[in-house]
Structures are given as C-alpha cells and as structure tokens.
Amino acid sequence: MMKWVLMLFLGNVFVSQAATVNTSLYILRDSIHFDNGTALPYTTFNANNTFNATNARIVVNQGDQLDLWVVNFDSDPHEFRIQGETTTVTIPVGDSVQVLYDCNTPGVYIFHDPMNFPDNASAGLSGMLVVKNTSHAGFYWNVKEHQVGYNDSVFAGTSPNWMTYYPEHFTINGRSNPNINNDPDARVVGNVGDTIYIYIANTGQSVHSMHLHGYHATVTYYSKDASKVGWSKDSMPIYPSETMILELVPDIPGEYPVHDHNLIGTTGGSLYPQGMFTTLLIAP
Amino acid sequence: MRKSIYNVQQRRISHWVIVAFLLLAFSGKSQIDTSLTLVSKMDFQAQHELHDGNLVHLMGFTETLGAPILLPSKTLIFEEGDSVHITLWNMSQAASHTIHLHGLDVDQANDGVPHLSFEVAHDDSGHYYFEAPHPGTYLYHCHFTSVLHVQAGMYGLLIVKPKSDPNLTWENGYAFDSENAWLMSELDTNWHHDTIINAPHDPQSTTHPILPYYPQHFLVNGKSEGQLDAFPLVASVGEKVYMRLANIGYYGNEVIFPAGMNAQIISSDGRPLPNVVNSDTVKLFPGERYGVLLEADAEFNDVVQINYVNMNTHQLENTQEIDLTISGFIGVDELGSNDPLVYPNPANQHVKLPLSGTWRVLDLAGRELTQLNAPYFDYDVSELPVGTYILRNVDRPEWSVKLQIQR
Numbered sequence: 001m002m003k004w005v006l007m008l009f010l011g012n013v014f015v016s017q018a019a020t021v022n023t024s025l026y027i028l029r030d031s032i033h034f035d036n037g038t039a040l041p042y043t044t045f046n047a048n049n050t051f052n053a054t055n056a057r058i059v060v061n062q063g064d065q066l067d068l069w070v071v072n073f074d075s076d077p078h079e080f081r082i083q084g085e086t087t088t089v090t091i092p093v094g095d096s097v098q099v100l101y102d103c104n105t106p107g108v109y110i111f112h113d114p115m116n117f118p119d120n121a122s123a124g125l126s127g128m129l130v131v132k133n134t135s136h137a138g139f140y141w142n143v144k145e146h147q148v149g150y151n152d153s154v155f156a157g158t159s160p161n162w163m164t165y166y167p168e169h170f171t172i173n174g175r176s177n178p179n180i181n182n183d184p185d186a187r188v189v190g191n192v193g194d195t196i197y198i199y200i201a202n203t204g205q206s207v208h209s210m211h212l213h214g215y216h217a218t219v220t221y222y223s224k225d226a227s228k229v230g231w232s233k234d235s236m237p238i239y240p241s242e243t244m245i246l247e248l249v250p251d252i253p254g255e256y257p258v259h260d261h262n263l264i265g266t267t268g269g270s271l272y273p274q275g276m277f278t279t280l281l282i283a284p
Numbered sequence: 285m286r287k288s289i290y291n292v293q294q295r296r297i298s299h300w301v302i303v304a305f306l307l308l309a310f311s312g313k314s315q316i317d318t319s320l321t322l323v324s325k326m327d328f329q330a331q332h333e334l335h336d337g338n339l340v341h342l343m344g345f346t347e348t349l350g351a352p353i354l355l356p357s358k359t360l361i362f363e364e365g366d367s368v369h370i371t372l373w374n375m376s377q378a379a380s381h382t383i384h385l386h387g388l389d390v391d392q393a394n395d396g397v398p399h400l401s402f403e404v405a406h407d408d409s410g411h412y413y414f415e416a417p418h419p420g421t422y423l424y425h426c427h428f429t430s431v432l433h434v435q436a437g438m439y440g441l442l443i444v445k446p447k448s449d450p451n452l453t454w455e456n457g458y459a460f461d462s463e464n465a466w467l468m469s470e471l472d473t474n475w476h477h478d479t480i481i482n483a484p485h486d487p488q489s490t491t492h493p494i495l496p497y498y499p500q501h502f503l504v505n506g507k508s509e510g511q512l513d514a515f516p517l518v519a520s521v522g523e524k525v526y527m528r529l530a531n532i533g534y535y536g537n538e539v540i541f542p543a544g545m546n547a548q549i550i551s552s553d554g555r556p557l558p559n560v561v562n563s564d565t566v567k568l569f570p571g572e573r574y575g576v577l578l579e580a581d582a583e584f585n586d587v588v589q590i591n592y593v594n595m596n597t598h599q600l601e602n603t604q605e606i607d608l609t610i611s612g613f614i615g616v617d618e619l620g621s622n623d624p625l626v627y628p629n630p631a632n633q634h635v636k637l638p639l640s641g642t643w644r645v646l647d648l649a650g651r652e653l654t655q656l657n658a659p660y661f662d663y664d665v666s667e668l669p670v671g672t673y674i675l676r677n678v679d680r681p682e683w684s685v686k687l688q689i690q691r
Contacts, residue, residue, distance in 0.1 A: 145596075165596045166496065207536060207595040209569035211386075213395055216555060232555040234387045235571030237536070254392030255400050261571030262534045262595050263431035264497055272431050272492045279400070 021060045024069040027078055034169050035176055036269035040151045042124040043074055054174035055127030057140055062133040064103045071096040079115040082129060083241060088114050106133040107221050108199045108243035116159060118205055123154040126203035136195045139188045143238060143276060144204035145170045165205060170265040170275035177277035188280040192253050198246040202238040208265055208276065211235040214256030221245035235261055250282040321371040323349050324381040326481050334501055335509035340476040343436035349375055355506030356467050357440035360424065362416040363447050370412040374404040378482060379428065383412055386423035387554050390414040396427045403428050419446045419454040420554025421528040421573040429492050435475045439532045441467050453526060458550060458577055460526035464517060468590060469533035470499035497534060502592040502602040516607035517588060521650040522681060525578040531568045538591040539566045542608060544580050551575035580610040583650045612650045630690035633666045642678040665689060
C-alpha cells in the first residue's frame with residue numbers, strides 16, 4: 001500500500017504538548033435520500049466502513065496534531081486536501097494516504113476531494129474539520145444543496161454545467177427539514193445564558209443566507225472576510241467553500257427557527273417546507 | 285419638497301440648528317405609532333403594474349380593507365422602547381397568514397412562525413406585541429408558506445428610531461440630514477398567477493408545490509426600470525444621507541454608489557458595526573440589512589447601480605439604476621448673511637472668517653470657484669466679483685458661511 005505522508009508545521013508552540021488525534025476517513029459511494037423519495041448517487045467521507053450521507057466530521061482542539069488516514073473504498077481514484085491548509089494528495093482505488101496536520105489555528109476547515117473541482121466535492125466528498133479553542137457547547141452545520149442529475153454526470157465522468165445550476169434539495173449535515181432536528185449535532189439545544197458556538201461550512205456551490213429567529217449571534221470566525229469578525233448579525237451569508245463560526249448567547253427561552261433566507265432553500269423537490277430549516281431550542 | 289425613493293425621507297435643514305424633519309411618501313403618509321392594524325389580503329384582480337405595463341396579483345398587508353395592496357407594504361416606524369401592538373386581521377379569503385418580525389428578536393409567541401407561534405386564518409385576527417429594540421432597520425413578512433407568500437408581496441420594512449432624535453442612527457450614533465430606504469426583491473410573474481395567489485394553501489396540508497424560480501423583474505421598493513426614474517436619489521453637497529438597504533428577495537444584491545458619495549457602511553441587521561467600513565459597494569443577501577452613510581463633496585450627476593446576482597450560478601442577472609443628483613449646497617437658504625463671525629458682510633476688499641486656514645469659495649449651485657487662504661482670520665476677497673458666495677472651510681467642512689461682495 002502506497003503511503004503518502006504530508007507533514008505541515010504551521011507552528012511549533014503546541015507541537016511538543018499536543019495530543020495526537022488518530023482517525024480515519026473511508027471514501028464510500030451509495031446514495032443520499034430526500035423526503036420526496038428522490039435519491040441521488042453520493043460519495044462521502046465516512047468514519048467507518050458503513051456509508052453515511054452525512055460526511056464524517058473531525059473535531060479537534062487547538063494544538064492537537066491530526067494523524068489522519070484516508071482510505072479509498074470507491075471504484076474511482078480520488079484526491080484529498082484540507083482546503084487552504086494542505087497540498088493535494090491522490091488516493092488510488094483501494095489505497096490510502098496519511099495526512100498529518102498541526103491544528104494550531106482555531107477555525108472551521110473544509111476537507112474535500114479537489115479532483116475536477118467542484119465536481120467530486122459537490123457529489124458528496126466534502127466535510128468539516130473543526131479546530132476548537134473552547135469547551136463551550138458546539139453544534140455543526142455542513143450546509144449544502146443538490147441538483148438532480150448533476151451527481152449522475154459526475155459519476156459518468158462528465159462535468160455538469162454549473163452556469164445553469166438550479167438545485168432542488170437543500171441539506172444540513174445531509175438532512176432536510178424536518179429531519180435536521182433529529183441530528184443532535186445540528187439542532188442547537190441549550191439554556192438562556194449559555195455560550196453556544198455554531199460551526200458552519202458551506203460545502204455546496206450556492207450562497208446560503210442563514211437567518212436566526214429570536215437572536216442575534218456574533219461572528220467569531222469568517223473565512224470569507226475576517227473583517228466581519230465581531231459583527232452581530234441575524235442573517236449571514238455563507239459562501240461556497242467558506243466557513244464561519246457564530247457565537248450565540250441566548251437571552252430568552254423558546255423554540256426559534258433557523259433557515260436559509262433564500263427561501264428557495266427551505267424547499268425540497270419543489271415542495272415546501274423542507275430544505276434548510278431547523279430550530280433552536282432554548283430552555284429558561 | 286424633494287422626491288424620495290421611499291416614504292421615510294427626512295431632512296435636517298441646517299447643520300447648526302435642527303429645524304424640522306420631513307417625511308416623504310409615495311405610498312402613504314408614515315407616522316410613528318405604537319398600536320396599529322394590518323389587513324392581510326390578496327388581489328382578486330391583477331392590479332400591481334410592472335415596468336412593462338403588465339399587471340400581476342399580489343398578496344400584501346394594508347392599513348385598511350379597502351386600500352390597494354402596495355409593493356412593498358407600508359414601512360412601519362417606531363421609536364426605541366415603544367410598546368408596539370400590531371393586530372393582524374386576515375381577510376385573505378383563503379390562506380392563513382402571520383407577521384414575522386424579522387430581526388427584532390421577539391419572544392416565541394410573537395415570532396410569527398405558524399407551528400411555533402400561531403397563524404391567523406381567514407376572517408380571524410391575531411395580535412403581536414413587542415418592545416421596539418435597538419434602533420435600526422428590520423423587516424416584517426408573512427411566515428406562512430413563506431417562500432410563496434413573501435414572493436407574493438407580503439413584506440415591508442420596519443424601522444426603529446432612537447427616542448432623542450429621529451436624525452440620529454442610534455443614541456450617540458451618527459447624525460444625518462436625510463434618509464432613504466431601499467428594499468430589494470425580485471418578482472417571477474409565474475408565481476403571481478391567480479391560481480397561486482388565490483390558493484388557500486391549506487394549513488392542514490403538509491407540503492405545498494413550488495414552481496421553479498426565474499424572476500423577470502428586479503425591484504427596488506417594488507419598482508424597476510423606468511418606474512425608478514420618478515424616484516431619484518437627490519442630495520446636496522455636504523448633506524449627510526443615511527441609506528437603509530435591505531434584501532427580501534432570493535438573489536444577492538450589490539449596491540454600488542459612485543465614489544463621490546464617500547460611502548461608509550456603519551450598521552447591519554439593526555446593530556452598529558464595530559468598525560466603519562469604507563466601501564462604495566455594499567453586498568447584501570436575503571434577509572440582511574445595512575446602514576450606509578453618504579456625503580458628497582462636489583456636485584455631480586450619476587447613477588447608483590443595484591446588481592442582482594444569482595446565488596446558485598453567481599452570475600449577474602440584472603442591474604437596476606437609480607439616478608443620483610448632487611446639486612447645490614445644503615442649507616444655502618438658511619445660511620444667514622448677518623453671521624457676526626463674518627464681517628464685514630457685505631465685504632469689499634477683506635473679510636474676517638470664523639476659522640483660519642483654507643476656505644472653498646462656492647457659487648450658490650455648489651460649484652467651487654476658487655479658494656481663500658490666510659494664516660489668520662483675515663482674508664483678501666478683492667478678486668471676487670460682486671455677488672453672493674458660500675464659503676466652506678476645507679478642514680472643517682461643516683462650517684459654511686454666506687458672504688456677499690459689494691463695491
């Protein structure tokens with residue numbers, strides 16, 4: 001088995017004291033299913049040898065060293081990189097690579113297959129690496145949209161026409177409303193006065209404008225434009241292949257929606273209400 | 285009274301003395317209120333005229349049952365701390381409706397989301413209450429089958445002003461002379477067919493069919509193309525103009541001001557920004573609002589461009605233009621000729637001015653003619669022809685005086 005070793009040292013302050021996080025990602029192909037019965041062929045990074053339409057999420061603490069093996073169980077070769085952080089490595093069919101990454105800078109990073117970008121990433125191979133510097137409660141949104149037929153094109157070796165992209169399905173962590181609320185990592189649950197962090201990555205190709213009911217949240221990390229850190233917002237665009245962290249300190253109890261305010265994003269398969277719509281549940 | 289793009293334009297007459305503020309309207313006279321009724325209804329007959337002359341059906345909120353539905357609905361203006369009671373009387377003949385108070389962070393009962401708050405069925409009423417929070421720009425819209433009802437026209441702006449001064453952005457914030465509000469959206473005529481607008485959208489139905497969205501009309505305050513000619517942005521040199529920008533559409537917007545407007549982005553989503561952003565381009569996505577201060581330092585004519593960007597393809601699909609005219613000089617009529625710090629006035633050869641340094645000499649249209657320089661307060665005006673001039677200090681442009689030359 002060929003091994004590719006990628007070493008990145010972005011700093012050495014924490015290296016000697018860092019915990020090493022050993023984990024693996026398995027590239028598997030199956031389908032993502034939507035509530036209207038539509039299923040699209042889909043490839044994801046999985047935590048084990050069982051396909052899940054939700055990409056596995058890697059959460060580490062600042063200062064950790066990530067020792068990651070990526071195993072390609074798909075029938076096509078793939079590539080891997082942590083966007084903006086590591087170089088691209090190729091993973092032949094049935095092979096694996098090792099990626100070592102020093103997690104020195106807090107933030108949300110997207111790992112994906114950059115081959116024929118954005119085709120393979122859009123067909124599912126795009127996940128979140130979260131480098132935390134806090135022990136406060138955290139929730140994770142991998143937001144994405146899907147157009148019927150595009151994944152078939154990708155798997156047939158034809159790049160879809162992104163200039164006519166019109167997605168019909170919208171997901172958070174691979175799920176649509178109302179099933180997003182069944183994902184305990186996605187649905188924000190807390191108490192008044194809690195400090196809650198929402199880690200967001202847009203692994204799709206559309207801009208999504210996420211709107212919070214009930215609260216404003218403070219932007220603490222915004223890969224698109226660091227000058228917006230510190231802004232207090234109730235509606236915030238998350239651009240394709242970009243990430244964001246929101247700090248939420250609820251001041252009133254209740255159950256409040258969060259959704260894409262491009263309201264087409266709250267539909268699914270031409271039906272409403274589906275898509276990117278979940279709720280915050282805040283107890284007194 | 286100048287034309288305004290919206291019904292909340294206010295003008296400070298002088299930079300020394302605040303005399304009054306004016307509310308301009310093209311959809312009705314606005315007033316600060318703490319208790320109001322909104323009627324939700326739909327058009328039986330297509331009545332909203334598009335720029336191409338075609339008529340479409342709308343859903344919307346009106347103040348009375350007989351009032352026509354406007355796009356957008358009336359701008360609601362409150363003062364910070366007001367106790368606001370809104371009664372929604374639904375006379376839709378069909379669909380249930382709600383009022384979502386977008387960005388106001390109200391409690392769950394008043395949030396206007398059907399299954400989490402309440403919905404108001406036809407021929408029924410519902411009541412919303414909130415205490416007007418941070419001064420700023422907000423939205424209200426129906427959240428029942430929201431993707432359909434927002435596109436149908438059930439939206440408007442909601443503005444909260446500080447108690448002390450309506451010409452402040454917020455308490456201890458920025459003072460402005462006039463303000464304009466531009467609410468961007470789009471309209472797909474296929475979504476405005478009677479079969480959709482007049483459909484009951486049965487609340488017992490778990491899902492509602494949605495058409496593909498390919499808008500043909502790109503709107504600013506419900507208008508587009510030639511319709512916008514009647515609503516230019518007009519200001520004077522030195523006038524501080526506060527722009528309230530909001531996006532309730534399903535596209536991204538780029539509002540591009542001419543460089544001469546010296547645009548400063550100072551707030552978003554009803555909150556001051558930690559740092560002022562100097563940018564001629566303001567990008568705002570669905571649900572976002574921005575506050576932008578403008579101040580021109582010279583006369584010119586230009587346009588403000590508003591781009592509509594497809595959020596899936598990222599392609600620019602449309603640009604609307606609003607005429608911009610910067611003319612004259614703010615407060616010229618109010619500048620007295622008997623300022624005791626300007627003497628003699630009328631002057632002949634020399635004049636003493638209230639500040640040292642460089643003064644611009646402007647004609648009454650705001651055009652710069654020359655400059656005066658002196659190390660102290662005594663300026664040589666012997667080269668100025670007989671006439672009336674506005675002198676504006678370069679270092680402190682808020683200082684302007686009127687000077688007459690007689691010989």
